[in-house]
């Protein structure tokens with residue numbers, strides 16, 4: 001059975017998967033929220049300053065825009081769900097069972113349609129991976145039209161992915177922004193370009209991605225992207241990736257759309273499904289925020 005077929009099989013089980021959310025009471029009370037942990041890390045700047053000063057990432061701003069979860073039990077649970085997702089991604093990235101470990105370090109966060117939580121998952125996954133002391137994470141804003149991550153991090157004026165693709169004289173390392181979050185590097189989207197899909201398909205792109213990967217196998221790349229069904233450039237971007245995290249907005253995206261998006265991916269990629277933004281019925285021992293969101297890994301194989 002191909003990966004796509006397996007993923008589609010998993011999708012068929014959505015209602016059953018939904019029926020068993022872990023009760024919120026299981027979260028240890030002492031657990032620091034994602035935001036608290038993030039704030040702890042931003043106080044310490046332990047990376048060598050190369051040519052430019054470290055870019056300050058302000059947790060309060062990220063929280064205000066909604067790209068970091070609320071500072072509550074739901075946020076703590078999200079951090080736990082992300083740990084499960086990242087464990088599988090890391091296993092695939094470092095070659096445990098992965099056929100193409102070099103590409104396995106390229107992880108794209110995708111979805112069929114807009115507003116399913118790609119940028120949210122990409123940002124939170126990158127922060128979660130950056131806490132792994134053995135790795136550093138390069139978060140690349142591959143959603144050129146919307147570039148939410150670039151905007152939220154205040155990197156709108158900085159050169160980025162499109163600039164380095166369009167200008168062969170520019171070294172890929174020039175557009176990598178070191179942040180004051182330990183182990184987190186960012187590549188902004190850069191200036192829009194009318195030939196984005198062609199540039200994504202070019203040999204220059206493969207070279208740029210290789211350079212972004214660095215010489216050291218400890219660097220992981222997380223790509224935000226535009227909806228797979230809205231632009232051809234996202235499908236092209238996916239073709240450069242070893243792993244795809246497919247975000248599905250629960251109860252909103254039609255199964256047909258998810259199937260089409262999955263079919264646009266290559267069979268050799270590791271594809272993991274994340275059911276996002278699932279509001280559960282307000283039952284006593286269930287998750288109690290009426291419009292809360294949670295993440296769930298549907299495909300244990302990543």
Ligand SMILES: Nc1ncnc2c1ncn2[C@@H]1O[C@H](COP(=O)(O)OP(=O)(O)O)[C@@H](O)[C@H]1O
Nearest residue numbers: 066067114115116117118119120121277293294
């Ligand atoms: N799991 C989640 N918990 C809380 N808010 C979320 C979650 N997923 C997405 N959101 C919010 O939903 C909105 C759409 O998500 P976004 O990541 O921008 O979608 P996309 O990048 O797919 O267009 C944003 O306001 C985001 O903060």
Ligand SMILES: [Mg+2]
Nearest residue numbers: 118119143148
């Ligand atoms: Mg987005």
